[in-house]
Amino acid sequence: MSVADRTQGPTPRGSGLEPPSALSRSLDALAARLNRRAGTAFLLPGVLVVLFLSIFPLIVSLYISLVRLKFVKGGFELTFVGFANYAKLLVGIDHVHFLGLLANPSPLGWLVFGLVVVSQVVLLVQYFRTGKVSVAGTVGRIVVALGVSAGAWLIVHTLSPAGRPGTVVVTLLYVFVGIIVQYLLGLGLALLCAQHLPGRRFFRVVFLLPMMITPVGVAYLFRMLTDTSKGPFYPIWNALGLANTSWVTNPWGARAAVMIGDIWQWTPFMFIVLVAALESQSVEPVEAAVVDGASRWQIFWEITLPEILPVSSTLILIRLIEAFKIVDLPNVMTNGGPGTATESLTLHAYTIWRTLDIGGSAAVAYMLLLIVTFIGVAYANLIRQRLVERA
């Protein structure tokens, strides 16, 4: 609505001497109300389409996770089974596959678990000391503390020598190890390419290439590279006397291979965004610091890093959500094997779905959604906010 419209609004009428009739007053009021709602009315169709496309499948898949599919004469039938599909994953026959084999942690495991719990308690206490305590904030923080502690409990139990990680822990490993390494490598390369070095434009393109390749292509590439008996590195393996050993048939070797492939593919994403962030930072504080005699490390730590923190935190959030969906690499490189060693949650859902156990598959997908939402929301509310505030 233009300014002219507003000034000519409903009040002055005719000469302005006669009082407006009740009818015209109520019509004007109605028009004003409709005017206020116009934005909503115009947006509504779009919103409905979006809701239909995103919320509807979400609800349907939730329903599917509570049913069992059976083929019968003339088609199929869906039988409502309540939470049976979830029970199968958490306490039933698939719980070892999903959660892992739990065993008593090593002393180191207990130490790690203890540290995680203590850190959560400290964070809670710090929050209560700030004096800005709200009900929502308290509940949220307690839920996060419990969730993080439960996650740590699961990780230390399944990663103990006698245990075995299930698809949940394997996915968490892919996500956290992958993102940390990708960020550090991406930052390193970005710092190099932000320098005025000869050939930096060329290297920028080269560093970006892995991201352009389809994940299935990357997976095949790494499948060849990790083949010690036929692959391109055969002469090297042979010279080292390792031509007859295969590291992708060892659970940790295979997980490492998948993580290396994922890191190779996604470091460029971190790199390109961080290059942009580094190049857009203002020069004055850096120059001032140089004049004041600050070392390169001090400049990086005190000026550059805080300046790119907001971008970094968003970058990590995007990768975090994306990384949970990893499926192509383990599926093509190792088929989730050896055993179930490299199986991610998405691949777990996919293998169940392949035999058309769509209820079981939807249950895994919903558990994944739950985990991603929990970690994403916790990260966005607690860590990212703090990083941005500090910056």
Place this chain on the structure above:
Amino acid sequence: MKRHLALTLGLLVALSLIVTACGGATASPAPTSPPQVVEVTRIVAGTPETVTLQVTAPPPTEAPMKYAGVTVNVLTFTGPQIAEPLQRHGPEFEALTGAHINVNIVPFSDLYQKALTDFATGTNSYDIIVFDPQWMGDYVSAGYLEDLTDKVKSDKTIEWDDIGPFFRDFSATYEGRVYTIPLDGDFHMIYYRTDLIKEPPKTWDDYVALATQFQGKDLNGDGKADYGSCIAMARSQQSYWFISSVASAFIQSQGTGQGAFFTTDTMQPLVNNDAFGKALDIYKTISTLGPPDQLNLNVGDTRGLFTSGRCALSMDWGDIGPLATDKTTSTVIDKVGAAVLPGSKEVLDRATGKLVPCDEKTCPYAIDGVNHAPFAAFGGWSGAINKASKDEVKAAAFDFLAYVSAPAQSNVDVTIGKTGFNPYRTSQFLNREQWVESGMSAVAASNYLGAIEASLNSPNMVLDLRIPQNQYYQQTVLDTAIAQFLAGELDKAATMKQIEDGWNAKTDELGRDTQLAAYKATLGVTK
């Protein structure tokens, strides 16, 4: 009032846009097919001549071909085997009848659900599925497949009676009706290098001994250490059949009707006993007597290794026989022997779950005291027709499958390694000339066909599992547990327990009585 008008008009425009957008999709014209000009290389049966045909679709004024304008969509797996002969015969069939054959491919592990989802959702984008007849139960009970019983008997091209009785009456038939046309015959056998091994292994212990003997030796003269045995053990591939091939000799000894997967009284899985345990031990040992990355190899990989002379032994379907005679890839031409699956001198006593020595009573079909139980793994790629397709498409689809299966085509296809088609017709076993023409020596042909015939004629042959959702039993539960066992994630006892629990849970979920009835029906016990 201008504002009211504008608001109303705006809302109307928005509404009409939505209506148009929603209804617009139905108004779009259907795509028209391009003119058909095909150039094909056609191998004529019996005579190895190559004919090049250039076919232009006839103008509408001329007398139309039988199926002019009909498109038949075929679904099968990535291949290149199986898909290759379909893609090759498609243009030939089009030249003869005018029907356009469109072959769609998906990875093997996706095939089962891809076709089933397509039919169940009523999408019906496929008219023919070339698939594992083992899965037929799920398709037939839901009513998705066309009953072909009368057609196969009246059709002249297909020569139904020439198809081996096992493939005709078991693989193609479900509850007494024919639903598929066999295109391939499948059996697990072992292959051995005749230049290294004089007598094929009789028992699995012999197999392990031979594999141990040749592991790490140079077998093809290239100076590199080679492997005792190459078996595809990758997860989510076609590997889960191999453990059953080892276990069958220990589990089934009283003839085909005994079954090797479940007991026929209470449907208890036969996987948690000394016999299956022994098979697991042997399988694990074999897994260490091969390429270092054997746990990550599929059948394509192991076939390549075997035909390049890097393995002394292998277990596979019939494919290695013709592949080994392929002059372009094989370095072991005339050095390959095939034999029926090794057996065992001990078999399972189902009452106690223990192994007992073979005697006349425990192993009535034993040969020289060794119980062999050749496993008809998979059952052979077969073509089925979607019941929901249009009648003329179904007719064209049937004629195409009959054309591919007809002796004129299939008797040549089975001698070509890359087709993935293995012999399944009586004429293919009797007429050895075509095998010799394809490059196999007379001795090799007789040895190869003899091994398949021995398996096919065995009264103690093991039938593959064909009960509702057998795909879950095998590809999800069995495949995962075996992969975990080989990778060291599970020990022997835990592996057996996991398979038993997984199978029992599924059986209870689907109804033990129903599953038992289906299992007994496939074994022919109730006949």
